[in-house]
Amino acid sequence: MSRNLLFFKWIYKVIRNTFKIDSIQSVISLSFTAVTIFALVFVSATLYSVFSKTAERNAASSTQQIIEQVNLNLDSYLKEMMEVSSHISSNLDINNIDNLSNILSVTTGIRKDIVTLAVFNENGDIVVCNPYNEYDKNYKISEQKWFQDSLNNVGEYNFISPHVQRIFVGMRPWVVSLCKGTNVPGSSETWVVMVDMNFSVMEQLCKRVSLGNRGYIYVIDEYGDIVYHPQQQIIYVGLKHEDIQFALKNDDGSYYYDLMGERRIITINTVNYTNWKIVGISYLDEIVADRKSLSTLVIFISIFSLLFVIAASLFVSAKISEPIKNLERQMKKVESGNFDIDIDIDVQGDDEVKRLSRAFNMMVKRIRSLMEQIISEQEAKRKSELKALQAQINPHFLYNTLDSIVWMNENKDYVGVTTMVVALSQFFRISISRGRELITVSDEIEHIKSYLIIQKIRYKNKFKFSIEAQPEALGYKTLKLILQPIVENAIYHGVEQLYDEGIIKINVSIDGDTILFQVTDNGYGIKPDILKDILNKKANEKDSGGVGLKNVNERIKLFFGEQYGIEIDSILDVGTTVNLRIPIIK
Numbered sequence: 368m369s370r371n372l373l374f375f376k377w378i379y380k381v382i383r384n385t386f387k388i389d390s391i392q393s394v395i396s397l398s399f400t401a402v403t404i405f406a407l408v409f410v411s412a413t414l415y416s417v418f419s420k421t422a423e424r425n426a427a428s429s430t431q432q433i434i435e436q437v438n439l440n441l442d443s444y445l446k447e448m449m450e451v452s453s454h455i456s457s458n459l460d461i462n463n464i465d466n467l468s469n470i471l472s473v474t475t476g477i478r479k480d481i482v483t484l485a486v487f488n489e490n491g492d493i494v495v496c497n498p499y500n501e502y503d504k505n506y507k508i509s510e511q512k513w514f515q516d517s518l519n520n521v522g523e524y525n526f527i528s529p530h531v532q533r534i535f536v537g538m539r540p541w542v543v544s545l546c547k548g549t550n551v552p553g554s555s556e557t558w559v560v561m562v563d564m565n566f567s568v569m570e571q572l573c574k575r576v577s578l579g580n581r582g583y584i585y586v587i588d589e590y591g592d593i594v595y596h597p598q599q600q601i602i603y604v605g606l607k608h609e610d611i612q613f614a615l616k617n618d619d620g621s622y623y624y625d626l627m628g629e630r631r632i633i634t635i636n637t638v639n640y641t642n643w644k645i646v647g648i649s650y651l652d653e654i655v656a657d658r659k660s661l662s663t664l665v666i667f668i669s670i671f672s673l674l675f676v677i678a679a680s681l682f683v684s685a686k687i688s689e690p691i692k693n694l695e696r697q698m699k700k701v702e703s704g705n706f707d708i709d710i711d712i713d714v715q716g717d718d719e720v721k722r723l724s725r726a727f728n729m730m731v732k733r734i735r736s737l738m739e740q741i742i743s744e745q746e747a748k749r750k751s752e753l754k755a756l757q758a759q760i761n762p763h764f765l766y767n768t769l770d771s772i773v774w775m776n777e778n779k780d781y782v783g784v785t786t787m788v789v790a791l792s793q794f795f796r797i798s799i800s801r802g803r804e805l806i807t808v809s810d811e812i813e814h815i816k817s818y819l820i821i822q823k824i825r826y827k828n829k830f831k832f833s834i835e836a837q838p839e840a841l842g843y844k845t846l847k848l849i850l851q852p853i854v855e856n857a858i859y860h861g862v863e864q865l866y867d868e869g870i871i872k873i874n875v876s877i878d879g880d881t882i883l884f885q886v887t888d889n890g891y892g893i894k895p896d897i898l899k900d901i902l903n904k905k906a907n908e909k910d911s912g913g914v915g916l917k918n919v920n921e922r923i924k925l926f927f928g929e930q931y932g933i934e935i936d937s938i939l940d941v942g943t944t945v946n947l948r949i950p951i952i953k
Contacts, residue, residue, distance in 0.1 A: 399680035400673075407669045414665060423632070426579075426649055427621040430634045433576055434647045437584060438636045440572050445640055448481075448545050448562050449524055455484065455560050456549040464495055471497035482540045483532065483563040489518065489556055500535035508534065517548035517559045526641040528588045529566045529595070541566045543594075570595060582649040589642040591615050614646045623651075694724055701731060748925045771825045783824055790820040798848065804926075805952070808875060808882065809841040815850040815873065822858055830862040830869030837876045844952040845882065846926060852919050853886045853933075853945050861890025861943060877951065881931070884947040893937040902933060916945075923949060 451474055458470055471484040475497050485496035491509030493502055508514050513527050527544040542563040551558050569586075573595050576584050585596040591611045593599060601607045610626060614635055621634045634647035768791055775783040797806065797814035812834060819832045854871065862869020874885040893901065902920050920933040927950055937943040 399684070400677050403673060403676040403680075407672060411665045411669050415662060423623075423651065426651075427632050427634065430578055430582070430632060430647045430649050431621055431636075433578065434584065434634050434636045434645050437573060437576055438638055438645055441569065441586075441643075441645070442639050444564075444568065444572065445526070445545075445638070448564055449640065451478070451481070451484075452524070452545055452547050452560050452562050455486065455562075456547060459486070459549055459551050459558055459560075461551050461554050461556070468495045468497065471495060480565045480568045481562060482542050482565050483534070483561070485534070485561045485563075487514065487559045487561065489558070494558060500538055503534060503536045506533050513544065513546050514559060517546045518557055519548075521548040521550060521557055523547070524640060526588075526643075528592050529569075532563055543569060573597075576647075578647055578649045582647065584645055584647045585609065586638075587611055587614060587644050587646065589615075589644075594643055609646075614644055694727060697727070744925065747921065767825060768821055771821075775824075787821055787824050790817040793817040794821065804846060805844045806847045807841065808836065808843050808845050811845050811847060811850055812836055812841070812873075812875065814847070815854055818851055818854060819871070826858070826863070829865075830858070830871055832871040832873070834873045835875070840875050840877050840882055842953075843882060845949055846922060849919050849923065849947060849949075850884060850886065852915055853884075853947065856916060857886055857888040857890065857943070857945075860893075861888040864891060865889070878948070880951055881948045882951055884949075885944060886947075887942060887944045889942040892939040892941055892943055893935070894939065898935060898937055901935065919947075923947070 455467070455470060455474075458467055460467060467486065471486075475481050475484055483496065483498070486494040487508060488494050491507065491511075491514060513525055516525050517523075525546040527546065529541060529543050531539050532542045532544070533539060540563070543566055545562040545564065547560050548557055549560060550556075573584055573586065574597065578584065583597050586594040588594055593602065593609075593611075596602055596609070598607055602609065608627075610624070613622075613624065613633065617635055619635050619637055621632055624631050624633045630651040632647075632649045632651065634649075636645045636647075637643070638645060768787065772784055772787050772791075775787070794814060794817040797810050797817070816834060819834075823830065823832065850873070854873070857871050858869075862871065870889045872885075872887045874883075874887075876883050876885075902917055916933060916935075923932045931948050931950060934946040934948075935943065936946070
């Protein structure tokens with residue numbers, strides 16, 4: 368990114384210094400033209416190079432796919448021959464030669480591509496064969512390498528490259544042989560099963576392939592002997608040469624190779640079971656013909672693109688220059704501290720400058736909105752803190768408590784007086800908290816406990832309460848005075864109106880990454896229409912219960928965030944549960 372920026376800066380300086388111009392429109396037009404020329408040269412060269420490499424890769428990929436298809440066809444054909452050999456081997460029976468002869472007869476009748484099926488004993492004598500012909504006694508089977516290999520490697524398939532079969536008198540077919548040594552059930556003998564396949568079938572499988580105008584494929588065995596080649600006779604007389612060693616020593620894949628001054632792609636693929644290798648040859652000079660057409664097309668496109676960019680740059684630069692000046696003037700006003708502006712976007716269309724102007728307008732409006740929101744939030748926070756401060760010392764609550772203390776003292780209930788005085792002292796000590804906004808959860812519980820003790824005595828044990836808190840939660844921090852308004856609501860609007868004994872339960876627990884305060888009462892509950900708006904309506908001193916649910920909810924959201932606060936569940940004639948969540952603060 369930095370290099371591109373330096374490049375454009377360099378072009379900008381060169382153009383301004385060379386042509387001695389100050390007009391932004393002229394600079395933009397000439398800059399676009401210069402950049403376009405550089406870009407076209409680069410893109411053209413890159414495109415030509417990429418196309419050439421892509422064409423070579425596609426040619427290699429196409430050849431690879433063709434060779435793989437030939438491999439599949441050849442593999443399928445050889446596998447069928449192996450199945451024929453396995454079928455004959457599985458039916459070897461020294462006591463039932465007639466059945467074996469019938470199997471060979473049926474197989475050769477069905478498979479016209481099979482020249483000969485034969486079974487030999489360990490001495491090289493024919494046990495059974497089809498079609499039956501006179502054995503050539505000059506051909507010693509027991510001395511042949513394929514026969515000895517089959518006896519020494521019982522159960523393994525032995526493929527013999529294309530050769531002239533000389534076993535029978537008067538028959539010299541060109542075949543590919545498959546031999547397999549098999550132990551005869553019920554005896555200690557080992558017989559050799561031979562399947563002679565007509566070479567013309569394999570030749571047809573390979574001849575069908577076309578690799579361009581000059582390309583071809585050939586097949587070699589694991590020793591480097593040619594199994595098939597479309598110009599095999601020319602190779603034998605030395606008029607054509609193939610680098611067979613290159614194919615033998617390299618693994619399957621595509622390679623670039625120069626032979627006799629020609630650049631070629633050699634693709635190698637190994638045939639299963641036989642370790643034969645199929646080698647595909649394709650010539651790169653057939654690809655070069657397409658490169659010449661590409662170069663002509665690239666030159667034509669480059670000239671057309673250059674003319675188009677010059678015209679476009681003149682048009683675009685005219686549209687860009689004026690809005691940029693307007694945008695600059697407005698930005699200077701904002702820089703001086705004036706946010707009461709709105710850019711007049713009089714540019715037609717939807718170019719980058721117009722979008723930039725629109726974004727600048729939105730940014731200024733957003734800044735104004737955020738400034739107003741901050742002022743509003745600070746105002747609300749101050750009001751909420753003021754209401755919380757007022758709730759710390761509620762004259763009405765203090766008056767009623769002192770009145771109760773006087774009444775108990777007149778009735779000589781000194782124990783009750785002591786209990787209420789201690790609770791009242793603890794209540795106000797925690798309410799003040801030396802002006803701190805955050806106190807520990809344990810102090811908040813002590814505060815609400817003192818409040819409940821006072822209220823229980825005032826209401827003459829009209830209700831009972833219980834407080835449970837997880838020990839792990841007691842050391843964390845919380846906003847102070849958040850439980851008292853909720854409990855006050857539970858007393859005034861819940862259990863106070865009951866004929867039976869009221870119950871208030873307070874539970875404090877850790878729920879994930881939050882602290883959950885739950886206040887539950889068995890009062891009459893809250894009507895659905897009231898419950899729906901209870902956190903949104905304006906609280907007043909009569910029904911708010913001290914600070915009120917709404918003010919507590921606002922304090923929590925202002926202090927911790929919108930995801931925290933109060934949730935209320937209430938069922939008529941059953942009771943109400945208030946869930947209050949705050950984050951864990953150590």
